[in-house]
Amino acid sequence: MKKLFKFILNTIPRPLLIRLSYVIRPLLAIALKGNRYTDPIDGKSFRMFLPYGYGTQRNNVLSPSTLSLERHRLLWLYLKNETDFFTAPKKVLHFAPEQAFYQLFRQQKNLDYTTTDLLSPLADVKADICNLPFEDNTYDVILCNHVLEHITDDTKAMQELYRVLKPGGLGIFQIPQDLNRATTFSDDSITDQKERAKIFGQYDHVRVYGRDYFDKLRSIGFEVNEVDYTKTLSADLVDKNCLASGEIIPVCTKK
Structure with a gap:
């Protein structure tokens, strides 16, 4: 299998x-x-x-x-237990919407829910994350998970995320991350797909983020809370829900 x-x-x-x-x-x-x-x-x-x-x-x-x-289940538990995402009125922008969430979020009566992506058949708006067709300060919540590692100019993408998020708004920008690396690694000279998959985790990833990812988000203007949410859960629940122990959720807010 x-x-x-x-x-x-x-x-x-x-x-x-x-x-x-x-x-x-x-x-x-x-x-x-x-x-x-x-x-x-x-x-x-x-x-x-x-x-x-x-x-x-x-x-x-x-x-x-x-x-x-693992990351979807961890995020679900965090949103459900630690935020008012499922109860308070929210204008939400969701990049590359995951099937695990798509129908559930769309059915939430409290959410004004918009999805966006260049290729996904689930996207309401076909858009380039580096050139978004949305007004400044539009969204209460932005979910952009496992997207930035695909984007060549991730600085521009982060700036666009910051621009369209409302002051006081919440952004969650999960990425595949090697916490053993102090700095992010990229190498465009590696062109073989199998080699790229081996080094970067997936053939179409352009970098492996290190611990400096959080500081890069801060340099854009975000306040970043590095949430190790599995530490707040029992070992039995982590095992039962098949979570990745120690995975960090980057919880970002706009000043």
Whole structure:
């Protein structure tokens, strides 16, 4: 199964994968039903989760029902337990909307919810993150997760995120991050896709972010809270929900 999923991820274009998943997902949920692991997003339990990864695959991380990964489930728990995202009126901008969240967020009566991306079939607005077609100070919440590592000019992208966020607004900008690195690494001379997947985690990533990521966000103007949310949860819950212990959520606010 691990080799099959790796082949699928590296062969089928992502927009087509998204469409196909709507057919395959219910079948996977039935086949893997059990009680060992639980997806907190929909509350469904399974005997195992699926493997995932373009370079090195991780086992037991992809929920069969919502197709959520560790980062999605962690973010869900943080938004649900630590914010008023699901209760207060919010104007929300969501980049590259994840299937794990898309329908649930759209159904929230308190959210004025807009999705954006260049390629995703789930995007309401086709837009370049470095040149957004939105007015200054528009959104209460911006979700932009696992996007910036794909963007060549991430400084410009961060500036655009800052521009369209309201003063006092909340931005969550998760990225794949190597906390063992002090500084972010990139190397455009590496062109082989397999080598890039090995070094950067995915063939279309342009960098590996280090611990300096948070300071780069601060240099744009954001106030950044580096939230290690798994530290606030029990070890049993971290295991039950298949979370990545120690993953940092960058919680950003605009002064």
